[in-house]
Amino acid sequence: MSSTPQEDWTKPAAMAIPKEGYFKKEMGRHGPIFPKTPACYGFSIIAKVIPGREETVRAYAKTIEEAVKATPDVLAPLRLHYLRWVLFDVGSDLYFQYQGIFDTDFDKYLEDAVALFVKTGITTVFVNLEGFPADWKTNLDAVTKFFRDHQRPSFLEYGEYPFVSADEIKKALKLKAAFSEMLDQMQ
Amino acid sequence: MLEFDDIQHILLTRAPALTGRYEFLSFRDAASGRAWLSAIADKVLSAAEARKSLATEKRWVSVALTWNGLRTLGVGEESLATFPEAFKQGMAARAEILGDTGENRPEKWLGGLAGSDLHAIVILFARDGPERERCKAEHARLLAGGEGVRVLSGLDLEATPPFEYAHDHFGYRDRLSQPVIEGSGEEPTPGSGAPLKPGEFILGYPDEDGPPAHLPRPDILIRNGSYLAYRRLQEHVGAFRDFLKANGRTAEEQELVAAKLMGRWRSGCPLTHAPEKDDPALGADLKRNNDFNYKQMDPHGYAVPLGSHIRRMNPRDTAHNINRRRMIRRGATYGPHLSEGAPEDGVERGIAAFVICANLVRQFEFAQNVWANDKSFHELGNERDPIIGNQDGTLEFKIPKRPIRKTIKGLPAFTTVRGGAYFFLPGIRALRYLASGTKEKP
Numbered sequence: 001m002s003s004t005p006q007e008d009w010t011k012p013a014a015m016a017i018p019k020e021g022y023f024k025k026e027m028g029r030h031g032p033i034f035p036k037t038p039a040c041y042g043f044s045i046i047a048k049v050i051p052g053r054e055e056t057v058r059a060y061a062k063t064i065e066e067a068v069k070a071t072p073d074v075l076a077p078l079r080l081h082y083l084r085w086v087l088f089d090v091g092s093d094l095y096f097q098y099q100g101i102f103d104t105d106f107d108k109y110l111e112d113a114v115a116l117f118v119k120t121g122i123t124t125v126f127v128n129l130e131g132f133p134a135d136w137k138t139n140l141d142a143v144t145k146f147f148r149d150h151q152r153p154s155f156l157e158y159g160e161y162p163f164v165s166a167d168e169i170k171k172a173l174k175l176k177a178a179f180s181e182m183l184d185q186m187q
Numbered sequence: 188m189l190e191f192d193d194i195q196h197i198l199l200t201r202a203p204a205l206t207g208r209y210e211f212l213s214f215r216d217a218a219s220g221r222a223w224l225s226a227i228a229d230k231v232l233s234a235a236e237a238r239k240s241l242a243t244e245k246r247w248v249s250v251a252l253t254w255n256g257l258r259t260l261g262v263g264e265e266s267l268a269t270f271p272e273a274f275k276q277g278m279a280a281r282a283e284i285l286g287d288t289g290e291n292r293p294e295k296w297l298g299g300l301a302g303s304d305l306h307a308i309v310i311l312f313a314r315d316g317p318e319r320e321r322c323k324a325e326h327a328r329l330l331a332g333g334e335g336v337r338v339l340s341g342l343d344l345e346a347t348p349p350f351e352y353a354h355d356h357f358g359y360r361d362r363l364s365q366p367v368i369e370g371s372g373e374e375p376t377p378g379s380g381a382p383l384k385p386g387e388f389i390l391g392y393p394d395e396d397g398p399p400a401h402l403p404r405p406d407i408l409i410r411n412g413s414y415l416a417y418r419r420l421q422e423h424v425g426a427f428r429d430f431l432k433a434n435g436r437t438a439e440e441q442e443l444v445a446a447k448l449m450g451r452w453r454s455g456c457p458l459t460h461a462p463e464k465d466d467p468a469l470g471a472d473l474k475r476n477n478d479f480n481y482k483q484m485d486p487h488g489y490a491v492p493l494g495s496h497i498r499r500m501n502p503r504d505t506a507h508n509i510n511r512r513r514m515i516r517r518g519a520t521y522g523p524h525l526s527e528g529a530p531e532d533g534v535e536r537g538i539a540a541f542v543i544c545a546n547l548v549r550q551f552e553f554a555q556n557v558w559a560n561d562k563s564f565h566e567l568g569n570e571r572d573p574i575i576g577n578q579d580g581t582l583e584f585k586i587p588k589r590p591i592r593k594t595i596k597g598l599p600a601f602t603t604v605r606g607g608a609y610f611f612l613p614g615i616r617a618l619r620y621l622a623s624g625t626k627e628k629p
Contacts, residue, residue, distance in 0.1 A: 026283065027283050027284055028284060028556065029273075029284055029548050029552045029553065029556055030548075076507075077507040077508075103563075104561075104563070108553075108556065108557045108561060109507075109557070111508065111511065111549050111553070112507045112508050115396075115507075115508050115511070116507075135400075137397075138396070138397070138400035138401060139400070139401055140549075141401070165563075165566060167566050168566070
């Protein structure tokens with residue numbers, strides 16, 4: 001297990017988070033690091049969709065579905081648990097939310113994430129958002145700033161099996177499958 | 188096409204030097220800095236010159252500047268603002284990101300490296316001791332002849348015996364895995380990967396992502412330049428040897444523990460090829476000693492532990508976008524050799540090295556922040572790089588082994604950061620441009 005003793009996966013846990021999104025300012029290469037919570041690391045990026053682009057954004061869901069079908073480990077560099085994409089209205093405007101739960105603070109593998117966004121076409125959704133830098137292909141600093149500016153940190157997070165990484169869960173499931181197989185072989 | 192006649196030699200050649208010296212300088216004002224730079228610039232060999240004279244040359248000089256140094260030399264604010272934020276801030280200000288906390292914190296650094304009055308470094312690699320002393324005296328005369336350039340500190344370099352091959356004070360063979368730059372004329376050794384685009388290391392050229400973009404300005408200042416991340420790393424040889432003794436009953440077991448920490452036997456032989464017994468001939472064979480991967484050859488780390496130094500600092504085929512994370516390393520050891528069996532004498536010894544890259548944040552800082560110091564790298568939890576990670580005695584090191592792994596708890600710090608700085612390594616023309624007071628037309 002990678003968890004430290006206080007990160008006990010057997011005890012469901014909740015964590016209230018200060019307004020800034022962190023308890024103590026700790027700098028990463030690109031800015032303050034958001035803490036690991038019982039729901040691991042994550043982000044919620046919320047931005048306004050450029051008027052008239054809703055269909056383009058919705059169509060992009062198919063692009064990602066196909067990309068993952070063709071290469072199931074295509075998003076592996078992000079060390080994800082889950083991603084959720086949501087569109088919602090605020091007044092007459094359309095907003096987009098991109099929420100991810102993953103196992104490393106975003107700062108660490110940011111360049112890998114942006115490279116992946118470009119490769120898989122994930123960026124196509126961002127270019128339909130207001131404020132996304134036009135030179136995103138070459139300007140990592142500007143992309144980083146966009147994500148930072150549009151990140152809304154949680155004020156509360158909960159984990160039913162807190163702090164457990166996706167790799168640990170996959171290992172446990174593999175172990176279960178291996179035991180099942182072993183028991184079958186014993187019949 | 189690489190402009191070999193404009194690129195400082197340190198980027199492309201490895202001088203056959205056994206000694207050397209670094210001097211850290213501070214300029215009183217632009218005029219004094221420029222006068223010194225005008226005089227020293229003639230001594231700085233380009234890669235083209237160094238290659239031609241490698242067999243006969245006795246000394247190799249490089250010059251690099253901090254952001255404060257560029258400013259003191261009179262580079263305009265408009266240009267200064269275009270340099271990356273990390274370089275502007277300097278290494279000491281990035282301490283938390285780099286893991287330079289606790290015993291490694293900049294407040295404890297030596298030689299005035301953490302201060303804003305550090306402006307330049309002059310790097311001397313010398314073929315032997317007498318040549319080093321001659322150059323030292325010559326530089327002292329140059330400084331005495333002018334005024335307004337102060338030596339903040341200096342560090343003499345010494346190879347450690349045996350001199351037949353490069354190794355550190357712990358005894359690990361060094362210089363086994365270096366990236367090769369496309370167009371440099373060098374051939375990568377087997378396992379080292381294809382040559383990389385020059386822009387990964389030299390400003391002004393395409394990098395692995397495409398054409399150069401968002402470089403500082405003006406072009407004359409940055410073309411054929413690069414960044415140096417300097418690290419002075421004290422090696423606690425006595426503590427290291429005591430640790431081996433405490434964790435291995437026999438000499439063979441101790442040698443295996445040393446190999447597990449590094450991922451290679453001290454001979455350089457990779458554990459993937461010789462997991463149980465050292466093969467020094469293989470360790471010395473450039474055709475074989477870097478020819479391995481992890482995904483196929485050692486996915487679980489039974490040979491090379493997941494948290495070992497070489498697996499962290501170059502995860503090879505288990506990292507994403509590895510070509511955007513590579514770095515060129517140059518440098519040397521300093522301080523006296525501690526004879527085998529001798530008790531710790533308290534004298535400082537270690538490695539004083541440069542990481543050379545085009546992007547300090549993407550390459551050097553990533554390696555420090557993630558590869559060396561991320562406790563959950565490879566899902567390890569509670570581990571950092573056993574050789575260069577920030578160790579405070581509370582972390583562990585896991586050695587995968589069947590049927591169950593071995594966990595060493597309370598790993599001591601084998602190294603301490605005693606200094607560091609970010610420098611810009613200008614091309615030869617840029618050195619003259621700076622010396623002329625940036626009057627040449629950009």
